[in-house]
């Protein structure tokens with residue numbers, strides 16, 4: 001008797017008796033073995049499968065106990081006849097006979113689905129942002145330190161840890177932001193997060209009540225507008241225009257003086273790239289103080305300023321009003337999923353509680369590795385190194401765009417820092433369509449228009465810097481130029497200006 005599926009025993013996985021009983025059970029359920037059918041003798045089956053007779057006996061005994069098989073003295077072992085009364089399991093139909101009832105999605109589900117579409121990870125090709133390849137990847141020190149730290153007691157398996165983060169990492173972060181960003185804090189104010197995205201989420205959970213208003217830059221990172229839209233704050237989101245000096249604070253005051261929170265990217269407006277001027281910083285702080293409002297400072301890539309020094313943080317000017325969010329995604333690598341929120345002391349318990357309800361805390365072992373990486377000076381060295389690399393990649397990209405993309409098709413937003421550039425397209429262009437055409441051509445870009453409030457969108461593309469080579473950048477810019485050229489011809493969509 002042939003039992004085709006019995007051939008699938010995995011010897012390397014062990015427990016052959018269990019495997020055999022599972023395979024026989026499945027064969028009976030699928031109807032390959034019919035009720036009343038006689039099975040080969042244990043001796044025969046054992047030799048055809050190349051297992052011991054004991055293994056087959058073990059499987060048979062198990063299935064007899066479960067009622068799948070029955071044994072009669074001298075008459076061998078059969079599939080239990082009683083199984084013929086059992087309802088037949090229908091093989092799932094390949095074609096659905098009737099259309100399934102449409103799934104009714106909640107408004108939030110629809111918003112989350114849209115976020116998933118917009119945040120679908122890009123392949124590691126130009127111009128996916130912060131792809132740590134080649135010279136921008138952390139060097140061997142990261143791997144060595146990881147191995148060493150994980151072997152130590154502190155990073156070995158343990159119980160639940162502090163939702164605020166392991167003390168060694170909090171101290172290292174407090175020291176780092178004090179030195180590099182003029183942030184005023186103690187380690188007790190540092191909350192280790194799984195990246196700025198979580199810091200934004202925690203801030204929304206902690207700082208906003210249901211009917212509160214929140215200022216958000218226009219345009220802004222989809223990671224903040226997406227949170228507000230999907231957590232019941234769509235109507236409370238006040239989009240404050242951004243001009244060459246950053247968020248227009250006077251406009252914000254005119255639109256919603258009593259807003260509870262302002263979400264800003266003061267070091268490097270996302271996505272446009274200008275810093276918030278000193279006058280605007282003072283105006284923002286004056287508004288926050290006058291209203292008892294909070295400022296959430298998203299400082300996602302300030303380490304990468306190529307001319308002069310990074311701007312000091314807003315937090316340093318008003319530690320009692322500002323929640324400062326930082327991340328290791330840009331400067332180290334995004335899959336690390338570690339960042340930090342630095343919050344006024346009074347907010348620490350609330351942030352910790354909110355964190356517990358999301359995922360308790362970040363993996364402790366990774367936190368220890370990062371703490372050692374910072375303490376031993378590797379982070380500072382890495383930043384010095386990648387700053388030079390990105391400055392060089394940036395110059396190369398700017399030159400390649402000037403060379404291959406005609407300025408009447410697209411032009412760059414000026415700026416002097418960060419890991420991305422914005423390439424504007426003329427009025428009337430559909431940047432989402434262009435981004436999908438570029439992806440088909442092997443070039444990864446993000447459209448800018450979804451970052452604006454409706455009615456105010458401008459089309460453009462975000463081009464990220466990674467550790468790409470000159471050749472990769474040149475090839476990608478040429479492909480993008482071709483995409484833009486043929487899109488302009490086929491659709492007859494030409495820039496207005």
Ligand SMILES: Cc1ncc(COP(=O)(O)O)c(C=O)c1O
Pocket residue numbers: 194195196197198221223265270298300326327328329334338339
């Ligand atoms: C403006 C801004 N904020 C926050 C984030 C989220 O970063 P993280 O990877 O730390 O969650 C990003 C990532 O691109 C960003 O551009």
